Amino acid sequence: MEGLAPLFFGWMSGTAKRSAKTAPRNRRWSASVTQHSDALDLESSVFKSTDPHRIALSLKRSAQRSKRRKGTPYQSAMSMLNFYINRAGKNLPQKQKRVLERAKGNLREVFGRE
Numbered sequence: 073m074e075g076l077a078p079l080f081f082g083w084m085s086g087t088a089k090r091s092a093k094t095a096p097r098n099r100r101w102s103a104s105v106t107q108h109s110d111a112l113d114l115e116s117s118v119f120k121s122t123d124p125h126r127i128a129l130s131l132k133r134s135a136q137r138s139k140r141r142k143g144t145p146y147q148s149a150m151s152m153l154n155f156y157i158n159r160a161g162k163n164l165p166q167k168q169k170r171v172l173e174r175a176k177g178n179l180r181e182v183f184g185r186e
Contacts, residue, residue: 112138112152119156124171127153128178146183153179 112134121127131153135145143151157164157172164172180186 112148122171124174124178127175128182131179132182146185149179
C-alpha cells in the first residue's frame with residue numbers, strides 16, 4: 073500500500089493543476105445552458121422579470137411546448153428554475169433571488185402541486 077501512495081497523490085495533484093488551467097475558459101458554461109437549453113425554449117429574459125407569477129407561467133408554457141424534455145413538464149420547469157438560481161445565485165441581487173424563490177411556489181401552484 074505504501075508503494076501506491078506516491079502514485080495516488082501524484083495523480084491527484086496533476087488533476088488539480090489541469091482543471092485549474094482550463095477553468096477560466098469554461099467559467100460561463102451555465103449561461104450557455106440557460107440561453108441554449110436543449111430541453112426548453114425559454115422566453116428571452118424570463119429570469120429577469122420581477123413578477124414571480126409571470127416567470128412561473130412562462131416556464132410552464134415552455135415546458136409544455138417542449139418535445140425534447142426527458143421528464144414531466146413540471147420537472148423540466150422546476151429543474152430549469154433551480155438551475156438558474158443555483159448557477160447565477162452568486163451574482164444575483166438579493167431582490168431578484170427572492171423573486172425567483174417565490175417563482176418556485178408559483179410554479180407549484182400553476183401546475184396544481186400545492
